[in-house]
Amino acid sequence: MLIGDLKEIIDYSIESVLPENAVKSNLKKLNIKEEKLFLLSIGKAAWRMANAAKEELKGKIKNGIVITKYYHSQGNIEDIEIYEAGHPIPDENSIRATEKALELIENLNDEYGILFLISGGGSALFELPEERITLEDLQDITDQLLRSGADITEINAIRKRLSKVKGGKLAELAYPKKIYALVLSDVLGDRLDSIASGPTYKDEITTEKVLEIMKRYDIKMNENLKKALEKETPKNISNAQHIIIGSVKVACDSAINKAKELGYNTLLLTTTLNCEAKEAGKFFANIALEELKSDNPIKKPCAIIAGGETVVSVKGNGLGGRNQELAYSFALEVEGLNNIVFASIGTDGTDGPTDAAGGIVDGNTILSLRKKVIDPLVFLENNDTYNGLKEANALLKLGPTGTNVNDLMILLVGEKL
Ligand SMILES: Nc1ncnc2c1ncn2[C@@H]1O[C@H](COP(=O)(O)OP(=O)(O)O)[C@@H](O)[C@H]1O
Ligand SMILES: O=C(O)[C@@H](CO)OP(=O)(O)O
Numbered sequence: 001m002l003i004g005d006l007k008e009i010i011d012y013s014i015e016s017v018l019p020e021n022a023v024k025s026n027l028k029k030l031n032i033k034e035e036k037l038f039l040l041s042i043g044k045a046a047w048r049m050a051n052a053a054k055e056e057l058k059g060k061i062k063n064g065i066v067i068t069k070y071y072h073s074q075g076n077i078e079d080i081e082i083y084e085a086g087h088p089i090p091d092e093n094s095i096r097a098t099e100k101a102l103e104l105i106e107n108l109n110d111e112y113g114i115l116f117l118i119s120g121g122g123s124a125l126f127e128l129p130e131e132r133i134t135l136e137d138l139q140d141i142t143d144q145l146l147r148s149g150a151d152i153t154e155i156n157a158i159r160k161r162l163s164k165v166k167g168g169k170l171a172e173l174a175y176p177k178k179i180y181a182l183v184l185s186d187v188l189g190d191r192l193d194s195i196a197s198g199p200t201y202k203d204e205i206t207t208e209k210v211l212e213i214m215k216r217y218d219i220k221m222n223e224n225l226k227k228a229l230e231k232e233t234p235k236n237i238s239n240a241q242h243i244i245i246g247s248v249k250v251a252c253d254s255a256i257n258k259a260k261e262l263g264y265n266t267l268l269l270t271t272t273l274n275c276e277a278k279e280a281g282k283f284f285a286n287i288a289l290e291e292l293k294s295d296n297p298i299k300k301p302c303a304i305i306a307g308g309e310t311v312v313s314v315k316g317n318g319l320g321g322r323n324q325e326l327a328y329s330f331a332l333e334v335e336g337l338n339n340i341v342f343a344s345i346g347t348d349g350t351d352g353p354t355d356a357a358g359g360i361v362d363g364n365t366i367l368s369l370r371k372k373v374i375d376p377l378v379f380l381e382n383n384d385t386y387n388g389l390k391e392a393n394a395l396l397k398l399g400p401t402g403t404n405v406n407d408l409m410i411l412l413v414g415e416k417l
């Protein structure tokens, strides 16, 4: 069954990007000089990454902090304080946890180095606003940016300037203590300055570019915000080293391997898909139709896979996420057809402000909505694809996975022989 195979590929791929092994093997590559370590772990994968580091380094990590998203902690870790906070928009707990981390870092003596575990989500979770900027200012700007269709590099270019800890400023605050960073990437091209807004990495985006982004996406701001945006970020950071320990490429490769094992011909389209979600859905549907008709671009049965992070210009007031919107838009194009299944999945397990990881759809998805006399287009137009997919029983729910390497799209076409 295509659908059973699809679910198996998804599970296998996510399993392959759980961070434990990657943290443990890469810890050995860090050239840690200090006898004692303070652990700071931020992002949606923070708990699992911290737990793995603690297991591996045992007593060397004396104390530390995990800052992760609500419902993403998996329990106590010895010697470590665990905080949960707001994501994708920061809240009071983001600030409280960050202040606590800075206070602990400030009190470390010279024997200590800092082990910094970074994963996506860190921008919202690890946050302290620049002078004269309020949490409300930050929440408002973040909300505008997230709905604007700007990509994460553009969004984080703004966040870096408005924060006291992003864009290399944490490294500056901790100087001369050494920072050893392991980074799980959820940014296309693995840009260290963008992942969690690069707290220990230099920011090369110019003031001119920052102001241009605000203008292009028509983001409203007050005078204090404008002043902060004009202030340069640190350009010389000499106390931090970084290793990327995983990315969506690993998830894609694993999906390809599993699909091969299940008997599919495979094609990896790209690991950097970044257009509007609904356009990507249409594009995948075009490929599916071509497959049915002509066995192109690869002979059936086939698995066509992509990774990336699409964007959504949210205009409606419904509920959804980019993966749900992508899958829904695919479903609209393949209504009534057999031998096609498709899924778009956030590897973190939560797509947009919902409890679904994405959508898993086929030719029946939209048909089943029509049977309920619902106009299927309305869900897409109102950015309400969570409810559309829910009605069609096509939501994919995984719960928080404890990892975060962006999104995965998998198309299966054709009966297996
Ligand atoms: N109703 C909606 N429909 C589609 N996408 C939405 C909706 N509401 C928010 N989004 C998108 O969800 C994104 C945030 O989702 P989230 O899963 O938290 O992102 P990430 O996994 O990158 O942290 C926003 O950038 C926004 O574009
Ligand atoms: O924290 C962030 O800045 C981004 C990118 O790393 O992650 P997410 O999209 O998961 O919020």
Ligand SMILES: [Mg+2]
Pocket (backbone or CB within 6 Å): 120, 152, 186, 309
């Ligand atoms: Mg993201």
